[in-house]
Amino acid sequence: MRVQYRIRKAARSDLARIQEIEDASFGREAYDCKLFAYYLNRCGQLFLVAERRGRVCAYMITCRQALRAELISVAVDPAQRKAGAASALLEGTLRRLRRQRIARWHLMVRLSNRAALRFYEKYGFRPIRRVPGYYEDGGAGIMMSLRLGRG
Numbered sequence: 001m002r003v004q005y006r007i008r009k010a011a012r013s014d015l016a017r018i019q020e021i022e023d024a025s026f027g028r029e030a031y032d033c034k035l036f037a038y039y040l041n042r043c044g045q046l047f048l049v050a051e052r053r054g055r056v057c058a059y060m061i062t063c064r065q066a067l068r069a070e071l072i073s074v075a076v077d078p079a080q081r082k083a084g085a086a087s088a089l090l091e092g093t094l095r096r097l098r099r100q101r102i103a104r105w106h107l108m109v110r111l112s113n114r115a116a117l118r119f120y121e122k123y124g125f126r127p128i129r130r131v132p133g134y135y136e137d138g139g140a141g142i143m144m145s146l147r148l149g150r151g
Contacts, residue, residue, distance in 0.1 A: 007092035058085035071107035
C-alpha cells in the first residue's frame, strides 16, 4: 500500500526542515539555505513539499519560464525513501504544470544515478543529451525532457 502525503507549496517556515533533508541527501554538495530562500521567492508556486503526519519529508523545486519548466532539485528524507514521496511530488507538480499549460518540463540528472534515471523514465521523461562535467565533481549529467502539451 502506498503512503499518503499532503502536497503543498513550501513556506518560509519549512526552510529549516528542507535544509535538513538537503544536507542528509547531498552532504557536501547540498544547496544552502539562502538558495532555498531565493527559489521560494522565484518559484514559490512550484516549490512543493510532501508532508506525512504533519512533518515535511521531501521537497521538489520547479521553476517556470514562459511555456517551459525546469526541475531544479528534489530530495526525500533518507528515512522516508521508497515510500512514494518523490512520486507524489512529481505528480503534484505535473498537475500544476498542465493547469498552467506548460509545454515541456526539463531536468538534469547525474549519469551515474541509475535509480533516478529509471524513475524519470517511468514518468515519460526522455534523454535529450549528455552533458560532460556538469557536476562540480566532474560527473556527467543527462538532460531529460517531458512533453506536456504543444510546444
